[in-house]
Amino acid sequence: MFPSILSNQTHEVTNQMGIQLKKGERFNLSKTSPSLTKVAIALGWEIATKLNLSDSSPQSCDIDASVFALGSDGKIPDERYFVFYNNSQSPDGAIAHSGDNQTGQTQGDDETIYVDLEKVTAAVEEMVFVVTIHDAQAKHQNFSQIRNAFIRLYDRTTGSELARYDLTEAFSEETAIEFGRLYKKDGNWRFQAAGQGYKAGLQSFVDKYHSDIKNSKNFGEMPQIKQVTLPKIERNEASKKTPKAREIKLEKTGDSHKINLSKLGSSELLVVHANLDWEELENRSEFWGKQQGENGTPDLDLGCMYEMANGEKGVIQALGKNFGSKTSSPYIFLDKDDRTGATEGENMYILRPDLIKRVLFFGFIYSGVGDFETVRGRMFFKISNGEEVHIELDNPNRNRSFCGAAMIQNTGSQIVIVKKERYFKGHEEADRYYGFGFNWHRGTK
Known part of the structure; x- marks a missing residue:
C-alpha cells in the first residue's frame, strides 16, 4: 500500500461583480450570474510610443483579437471554429467577431468577441482568446509599444461588467498574448486571466490548435510556422x-x-x-x-x-x-x-x-x-x-x-x-x- 492522492486544492474567484482579476485568477460566471446567456469579451489597447521615429505622430498598430473554440482534445472541431477578422462567426452561431480595428486609436473597447452560451455546441468546451500584432516583424513592432491593454467580460443584456483583467506585465519582444480562456467545468462557465506573451504570430496558435488549416486561403501571406x-x-x-x-x-x-x-x-x-x-x-x-x-x-x-x-x-x-x-x-x-x-x-x-x-x-x-x-x-x-x-x-x-x-x-x-x-x-x-x-x-x- 502506498500514499495516493489526496484533496486537490484550487483557488477561484467567485461571487463578485465587476471583479478585477490578476494573472492566473479564475472567475465563475455561472455562479455569479446564473441567468447569464449572452456575454461579450472585449479587448482594448493604446499605442504607447511613436513607432516610426521619422514621423511626428504614432504609426498605426494593427492588433487583432481572435478566439479558438476547442473540443475535449484541445483542438478546434473544424476551421470555422477559429473566429478572427477573416471568419467573423462560428458555424453554430454562438461566437461572433465585432470586426477588424486596424489602428487601435478608438476610445475604450477596440475589438469584441460576442458569445451566446446557449448556442455553444456540445463539441466546444473551451475558448482561448489571443491578441496578435499583424505584420509585427516587418513593422518592427511588439507589445512594449502598447499600453493600457485589457480584456473585460460584460453581460450583453444588462451591459454590466462582470470581470476585467488589465495587462500590467512588462513585455519587450513579445508580439502575441494569450489573454484569457472561457471554459466549461462541472456545468459552469468560468474565465481565467492568462496574460502570457509570446514572440510569435497568429500562425503559431493556428499550428497549436489545428495543424490542418495553416494553408487556408484566409491567412493570405502569413508566414508558415513549423510545429x-x-x-x-x-x-x-x-x-x-x-x-x-x-x-x-x-x-x-x-x-x-x-x-x-x-x-x-x-x-x-x-x-x-x-x-x-x-x-x-x-x-x-x-x-x-x-x-x-x-x-x-x-x-x-x-x-x-x-x-x-x-x-x-x-x-x-x-x-x-x-x-x-x-x-x-x-x-x-x-x-x-x-x-x-x-x-x-x-x-x-x-x-x-x-x-x-x-x-x-x-x-x-x-x-x-x-x-x-x-x-x-x-x-x-x-x-x-x-x-x-x-x-x-x-x-x-x-x-x-x-x-x-x-x-x-x-x-x-x-x-x-x-x-x-x-x-x-x-x-x-x-x-x-x-x-x-x-x-x-x-x-x-
Missing part, C-alpha cells in the same frame, strides 16, 4: 550520446539550468518532456526478490507534485490513476505506467510551463527492489527549443525508496530546472519537506 515535434527518448541511448552544444548535464545537487520564456523565437509554444529511465544493477534484484517474495523485477514510477500560478495543486502519477490532462489544467500528463523498464521508461509532459509555479518531479520504487542503490536511475528533460537536460540519480540513500529528483520553477520570465536528488521514505515525507501540503491516503495501482 515542434518532440523526439522520443530511446532507452539507454541518451547516456551514450556524444555531448553536444545544447546538452546540459546537472551533476551536483543544486545545479540548475534556465530557459527564457520570452525568447523562444516565433515557433510553437514551449513544451517540457520529462523521462524517467532505469536499469537494474547486476546481481542485486535477485537477492531482494527472494527476501521480499517477489520476482525481483524493479518497478519504478515517475510522478510529480505541482503548484500552479493560480494556487491549484495536485499530484500526477500512475498510483491512483492520476495521469493528468493534455487539454485542461494543469496541462501536465503522464503517458503510461511502465512496470518493467524494458521500454523507454515513463514520460511526462508539461504543455503550459508558463502557467506553473513549481513542479517537483519524483521517482519512487513501487516493487521489486528496496532502494535506489539497486537500480541505476536517470532523468532526462527534452525541451521543445532543442535543449536537453540530463540528471543522473547517482547518490542514493539506503532504505529510501522515494527520490525527489528535480524541480522546475517559473520565475515569470524564465523556467528553471534544478537538480534536487533528495531521498525520502515516501510521498508524505517528501511533501512535508517541500511544503505542498497535501492530505494523503493509502492506495495501490
